[in-house]
Amino acid sequence: MAKVVADISVSLDGFVTGPDPGPGQGLGRGGEALHTWAFSSDAVDRAVLAESTDATGVVIMGRRLFDVVDGPDGWNDEVGYGAGEAGQQPVLVVTRTPPAHVRLADRFTFVLDGVASAVDKGISLAEGRDVVIMGGGATVRSAIDAGVVDEVRLHLAPVLLGGGTPLFDGAVPRNLRQIHVRASGHATHLTYRVD
Numbered sequence: 001m002a003k004v005v006a007d008i009s010v011s012l013d014g015f016v017t018g019p020d021p022g023p024g025q026g027l028g029r030g031g032e033a034l035h036t037w038a039f040s041s042d043a044v045d046r047a048v049l050a051e052s053t054d055a056t057g058v059v060i061m062g063r064r065l066f067d068v069v070d071g072p073d074g075w076n077d078e079v080g081y082g083a084g085e086a087g088q089q090p091v092l093v094v095t096r097t098p099p100a101h102v103r104l105a106d107r108f109t110f111v112l113d114g115v116a117s118a119v120d121k122g123i124s125l126a127e128g129r130d131v132v133i134m135g136g137g138a139t140v141r142s143a144i145d146a147g148v149v150d151e152v153r154l155h156l157a158p159v160l161l162g163g164g165t166p167l168f169d170g171a172v173p174r175n176l177r178q179i180h181v182r183a184s185g186h187a188t189h190l191t192y193r194v195d
Contacts, residue, residue, distance in 0.1 A: 002126045004119055004148055006133045006140045007052065008167065009034040009155040009187070015164035016137040026068035033159040037187035038083035044184035052153070053082030056089050057129025058122040060115070062139030063095035070103050080107075081134070090125055092118045094139055115139060119148045137165045145172040149194050152176060156188040 010016050011034060018028030027034055037045045059081050061069070069075045081087035091108050098110040111118040115133070122131035133143045143149050176192035183189070 002123045003150045004131045005151045006149045007153040008135050011159050011161045013160045015161045016167050017165040018161045019163040028164050034157045040186045042184040048189045053085040053087045055130045056132045057126030058131045059091045060118045060133045062136045065136040066093045094118045115143045137167045152192045154190045
């Protein structure tokens with residue numbers, strides 16, 4: 001059965017980007033440090049990334065993240081979902097307005113009626129594999145707030161960004177149960193069950 005997972009890297013001070021994120025500077029100033037783990041050769045990081053990518057049937061993201069990954073410095077044949085794993089899973093983009101042009105058109109489908117609808121569509125497409133909501137922060141937070149997430153996976157990066165996109169600012173209070181922890185030299189990989 002498909003499990004819905006919110007999976008995102010976060011700084012020690014709770015940001016999923018540095019200041020001023022966007023195309024050309026996807027993760028904002030200093031934000032690249034959030035994903036050092038995803039490109040490292042550390043055995044723990046490699047295993048976390050490979051296991052997650054292999055278990056994923058469908059990816060969900062928000063429009064701002066889409067604009068970055070479909071931009072000229074975004075995903076390509078070597079880097080995609082799962083970083084260097086370059087996963088080719090279908091991607092559902094939650095947006096009110098689809099873009100006029102899509103560079104990687106064969107990878108993306110636009111969902112206009114919200115994150116809960118995207119999750120429903122993802123479950124039907126995932127063929128029993130995980131539906132992963134990878135970001136951005138507002139999309140992950142809104143999915144958790146909507147009660148459609150089974151697990152939260154945080155990749156806690158040892159960096160203080162001092163600003164950027166906060167992950168849980170204004171979130172609906174909710175209890176989580178820690179079910180798994182793996183540490184590497186680049187991140188602490190935390191998995192929580194949403195109660």
